[in-house]
Amino acid sequence: xxxxxxxxxxxxxxxxxxxxxxxxxxxxxxxxxxxxxxxxxxxxxxxxxxxxxxxxxxxxxxxxxxxxxxxxxxxxxxxxxxxxxxxxxxxxxxxxxxxxxxxxxxxxxxxxxxxxxxxxxxxxxxxxxxxxxxxxxxxxxxxxxxxxxxxxxxxxxxxxxxxxxxxxxxxxxxxxxxxxxxxxxxxxxxxxxxxxxxxxxxxxxxxxxxxxxxxxxxxxxxxxxxxxxxxxxxxxxxxxxxxxxxxxxxxxxxxxxxxxxxxxxxxxxxxxxxxxxxxxxxxxxxxxxxxxxxxxxxxxxxxxxxxxxxxxxxxxxxxxxxxxxxxxxxxxxxxxxxxxxxxxxxxxxxxxxxxxxxxxxxxxxxxxxxxxxxxxxxxxxxxxxxxxxxxxxxxxxxxxxxxxxxxxxxxxxxxxxxxxxxxxxxxxxxxxxxxxxxxxxxxxxxxxxxxxxxxxxxxxxxxxxxxxxxxxxxxxxxxxxxxxxxxxxxxxxxxxxxxxxxxxxxxxxxxxxxxxxxxxxxxxxxxxxxxxxxxxxxxxxxxxxxxxxxxxxxxxxxxxxxxxxxxxxxxxxxxxxxxxxxxxxxxxxxxxxxxxxxxxxxxxxxxxxxxxxxxxxxxxxxxxxxxxxxxxxxxxxxxxxxxxxxxxxxxxxxxxxxxxxxxxxxxxxxxxxxxxxxxxxxxxxxxxxxxxxxxxxxxxxxxxxxxxxxxxxxxxxxxxxxxxxxxxxxxxxxx
Numbered sequence: 001x002x003x004x005x006x007x008x009x010x011x012x013x014x015x016x017x018x019x020x021x022x023x024x025x026x027x028x029x030x031x032x033x034x035x036x037x038x039x040x041x042x043x044x045x046x047x048x049x050x051x052x053x054x055x056x057x058x059x060x061x062x063x064x065x066x067x068x069x070x071x072x073x074x075x076x077x078x079x080x081x082x083x084x085x086x087x088x089x090x091x092x093x094x095x096x097x098x099x100x101x102x103x104x105x106x107x108x109x110x111x112x113x114x115x116x117x118x119x120x121x122x123x124x125x126x127x128x129x130x131x132x133x134x135x136x137x138x139x140x141x142x143x144x145x146x147x148x149x150x151x152x153x154x155x156x157x158x159x160x161x162x163x164x165x166x167x168x169x170x171x172x173x174x175x176x177x178x179x180x181x182x183x184x185x186x187x188x189x190x191x192x193x194x195x196x197x198x199x200x201x202x203x204x205x206x207x208x209x210x211x212x213x214x215x216x217x218x219x220x221x222x223x224x225x226x227x228x229x230x231x232x233x234x235x236x237x238x239x240x241x242x243x244x245x246x247x248x249x250x251x252x253x254x255x256x257x258x259x260x261x262x263x264x265x266x267x268x269x270x271x272x273x274x275x276x277x278x279x280x281x282x283x284x285x286x287x288x289x290x291x292x293x294x295x296x297x298x299x300x301x302x303x304x305x306x307x308x309x310x311x312x313x314x315x316x317x318x319x320x321x322x323x324x325x326x327x328x329x330x331x332x333x334x335x336x337x338x339x340x341x342x343x344x345x346x347x348x349x350x351x352x353x354x355x356x357x358x359x360x361x362x363x364x365x366x367x368x369x370x371x372x373x374x375x376x377x378x379x380x381x382x383x384x385x386x387x388x389x390x391x392x393x394x395x396x397x398x399x400x401x402x403x404x405x406x407x408x409x410x411x412x413x414x415x416x417x418x419x420x421x422x423x424x425x426x427x428x429x430x431x432x433x434x435x436x437x438x439x440x441x442x443x444x445x446x447x448x449x450x451x452x453x454x455x456x457x458x459x460x461x462x463x464x465x466x467x468x469x470x471x472x473x474x475x476x477x478x479x480x481x482x483x484x485x486x487x488x489x490x491x492x493x494x495x496x497x498x499x500x501x502x503x504x505x506x507x508x509x510x511x512x513x514x515x516x517x518x519x520x521x522x523x524x525x526x527x528x529x530x531x532x533x534x535x536x537x538x539x540x541x542x543x544x545x546x547x548x549x550x551x552x553x554x555x556x557x558x559x560x561x562x563x564x565x566x567x568x569x570x571x572x573x574x575x576x577x578x579x580x581x582x583x584x585x586x587x588x589x590x591x592x593x594x595x596x597x598x599x600x601x602x603x604x605x606x607x608x609x610x611x612x613x614x615x616x617x618x619x620x621x622x623x624x625x626x627x628x629x630x631x632x633x634x635x636x637x638x639x640x641x642x643x644x645x646x647x648x649x650x651x652x653x654x655x656x657x658x659x660x661x662x663x664x665x666x667x668x669x670x671x672x673x674x675x676x677x678x679x680x681x682x683x684x685x686x687x688x689x690x691x692x693x694x695x696x697x698x699x700x701x702x703x704x705x706x707x708x709x710x711x712x713x714x715x716x717x718x719x720x721x722x723x724x725x726x727x728x729x730x731x732x733x734x735x
Contacts (some may be wrong), residue, residue: 034155039164041129043068044180045273047262047483049282050325056262066176067183068274070486071163073191077226078178078198082166084225085202087121090162095122095153096146121165122149128168128176171201172208172241185240195230199223200237215242257289258282260329260342265482268492276490278483279323284311288326291584296331299561299577302570304546306331307581308343310465310558311589312480319473320495322556323481327462330564338564345462347440348562350455351538351574352412353464353547354433356471356507358453359409361432362420363503368405369631370506371613374416376400376408381418381450390450392418395539396520402611406625409507410516412537414454421453433457435498436467436477455538465549465558466493471511471534472551475504502602502628508534509603509626511550515676515703516623526579530660530671532598533586537574544568546577553598555589557582591665603628609637617641624703649686649717650678654729661734662710672705673731675715687718 043066045058059065071079083090089097097120119127126148127133133141152161171181181201182190193201196219203210203218210218216234223232261280292307299307311326329342362368377399381390394400394414408416421429427445429452434441441448441457448457470477476497483490499507510516511534514527521527527535527548535550546561546569561577562569569577606627609620614637616622621640653676654660662671675696677688688696690706691713708731717725 034152039125039129039152039156039160040068040167040274042066042131043167043273045266046275047265048275048277049258049280049285050278051282052277053282055258055278055280055282058266064170064176065180066168067179068167068177069179069190071159071166073189074166074178075191075193075195075198077195078190078193078202079162079166081198081202081222081226082162082205083121085205085222086124090121091158093120095149095151096120119145120149122153122161125149125161125165125168126152128165128170169205170208171204195228196223196232196237197240199226199228199232200241204241210242212238212242255286255289256333257285257328259333260340260344261285261324261327263340264327264329264342264345268482269490272485272490274485276483276485279313279325279481280327281325285326285328287588288585289328291588292328292331292581295581295584296561298580299569299572302572303563303567304561304569304572304577305563306338306343306561307578308346308461308560309581309585310344310462311585312465312469312556314469314472314554314556315481316554319478320476321479321481322466322469322473341564343461343560343562343564344558345460346564347458347460348545348560348566349540350457350459350464351540351545351547352414352417352454353536353538353549353574354455354459355409355412355417355453356511356536357432357436357467358417358420358424358429359405360471360499360503360507361429362405362424363506364499365424365428367423368420369613370404370406370510370625370627371608371631371633372405373402373611373613374405374408374419376403376413376415379415379419379422381422392450404608404610404613404623404625406510406513407516407519407610407623410510410513411520412517413520417453418450421450426450426452429453430457432498435496436470437463437493438467455540461547461558461560464547465556467498468536468549468551468558469556470498471504471508472553472556473504474501475499505600505602506627506631508551508598509600511536512598513624513626516625521575525575526583527575529583529586529590530662530674531590535582537579539572539574542568543570543572546572546579547574548578548582550582550586552586552590554593555586557586557589559585587663591663600626604632606632608633609639612637612639614638649688649724651715651717651725651727652676652678654715654727656727656729658729660708660729660731662731664733668707671707673708673729674703674705676703686724689716689718690714692716 042064044064046067047055049055057065123145126145130144130148133144136144167177167179170176171178175181175184178201179190182188182193186193186197199219199222203215203222207214215238219232219234219237258280261278265276265278288309288311292309296304296307307328308330309326309328312322313325315321315323327344329344330339332339359368376394379392381392392414395412400413403413403416405416426449430441430445430448433452438457438459466480467477476495477493479495480492481489482492512532517527527537533550533552535548538547539545544562544566547559549558551557559578559581561572561581603626605624607616607622607624608614609616610623611621614633614635617637617640619640620637653674660673690696710731710733712728712730714726714728716723
């Protein structure tokens with residue numbers, strides 16, 4: 001007897017264990033087949049700017065517009081209206097409403113027909129998530145609905161199911177979800193809907209195209225059931241929901257200048273769905289686009305038809321990240337011939353724009369220092385089999401003799417660059433370019449040869465502008481943020497060190513020094529700014545491509561001008577073509593943010609002789625270079641040791657009649673007027689007077705900066721009562 005009881009007990013234990021295992025497997029299978037994203041199927045993809053202006057929307061796979069919003073953004077009275085209208089017992093049933101099912105079953109037994117109505121929110125959501133069920137018999141479809149509704153109620157919270165329903169239910173005109181409907185019919189974000197607007201949209205759920213009489217009756221019934229004591233403005237709801245075509249989701253002022261970016265985003269994240277708040281600023285993109293169009297109207301007479309721009313903003317809180325805030329791909333996205341070519345990611349000859357990377361690698365390899373002397377003389381490059389000889393030329397077809405590496409880079413001398421890559425090795429430089437992200441080089445190194453120093457391997461504006469960020473960010477290539485979805489950041493690339501911190505600072509110091517590039521570039525050209533801006537230009541063979549890449553302490557900017565056909569322009573250099581867009585663009589960026597004086601943590605300024613690279617004597621032709629202390633030369637130049645000082649103290653800058661333009665939007669302290677003198681050792685014999693009364697004490701390196709007010713000013717060098725040199729100049733303010 002006892003044995004039988006034990007046996008029965010074991011059977012019951014096995015039975016309950018089987019039930020527990022079955023339930024566990026069922027719940028496990030629900031989690032496997034119903035993922036966190038299962039409720040978000042068939043949603044649209046919408047790209048917004050950082051100002052939350054809609055840039056582009058892409059319909060779901062079913063051709064519907066559906067925007068996903070968190071339930072916290074829906075007004076409480078809208079949620080209450082939906083539940084009152086569709087599923088009064090939503091929070092109390094397991095996914096199906098037993099009372100409604102009993103009513104439907106009674107009617108089926110009595111008539112043999114399945115009546116509609118009684119579907120809970122989980123059941124309606126089941127139909128939305130499974131549109132193919134429409135092909136099934138009504139009874140089969142109802143059974144599927146019940147099963148799926150029970151399953152999703154077990155799998156998800158009531159809050160998640162309701163959120164999915166509010167974002168997915170059909171309203172009207174291919175609009176699914178209240179978020180899209182609120183924007184199309186009321187021009188509002190969902191969170192700003194009024195009570196009557198919410199009620200009007202809820203009424204459209206049952207019948208997307210009701211008659212006026214039916215619409216009036218249902219609005220009033222729903223309003224009363226919610227205890228709304230305010231009078232509903234039926235005329236307003238009619239005008240918006242019954243008689244007016246739905247409005248555009250996109251502000252018409254947000255133009256096609258953003259389309260290249262959204263197309264690029266779709267390529268980067270082809271399977272991404274939902275709302276994406278991008279890092280692109282629609283306001284900045286519009287301003288830059290207008291600058292591009294304005295400058296191209298000047299350049300088109302020189303056979304330049306197109307331009308592209310890329311702007312990255314440095315994250316002020318995290319220097320390992322930058323944000324893509326502007327991308328202009330072409331002059332006109334809708335141009336029939338080549339408008340949809342995105343010039344910012346197209347590859348083309350880069351000219352001199354890659355020279356900073358060549359010299360940076362040479363410094364890190366121990367081959368050069370910023371004060372190293374390079375020969376700017378005739379240089380012959382022999383092919384591998386010595387059957388051909390290539391003789392490179394400078395852009396001005398002149399030789400400068402011995403020059404420092406700093407001047408060779410700042411003035412974009414070609415022959416010193418060819419000498420450097422010849423010493424470094426073309427294969428080593430190619431490997432370095434690939435480390436920087438130039439993975440498009442698909443031919444042999446011998447094919448590119450020494451021309452890699454002059455950009456013959458090509459580059460895209462996006463990649464080379466990104467690579468320049470290493471000069472600003474301590475030698476590191478940063479993460480690029482391009483958008484976010486909720487708390488999830490959309491990024492490309494990872495942090496990677498490519499050059500040393502010291503080298504990055506030395507190269508950026510050279511590129512920021514406008515005095516170093518004076519010999520090759522005009523004082524009044526597009527490359528001069530009243531604040532520290534680092535930059536480099538490039539011009540490819542036959543004036544096919546014009547480049548300017550540069551940076552402030554907050555932005556990295558790349559500009560390109562040329563023709564998508566590859567045709568030549570008429571003498572449009574990097575300075576004069578892309579440089580003019582860069583000038584206007586950088587001035588705009590600086591006017592919207594405070595100027596930060598460049599800080600140097602690894603380098604100090606030192607005066608060196610232009611011809612020997614050694615410490616400069618007062619008799620030397622000298623330049624000031626920022627270098628790490630271990631690079632500072634210990635020897636004093638002996639080339640000019642026997643020369644005597646015969647020249648008087650002289651004003652080099654400003655020049656007579658020069659006009660300085662200052663911005664009203666920037667602090668005056670950050671806009672000092674630059675003064676430069678020659679023959680500093682003679683200063684003790686003379687007086688330097690500003691506006692006839694203020695004595696000037698000359699600082700180290702013959703330079704100083706002074707804040708001046710608006711108006712005409714005068715600087716004089718006097719020996720007792722005799723005026724030896726006088727320079728008059730003007731300071732003006734300009735927005």
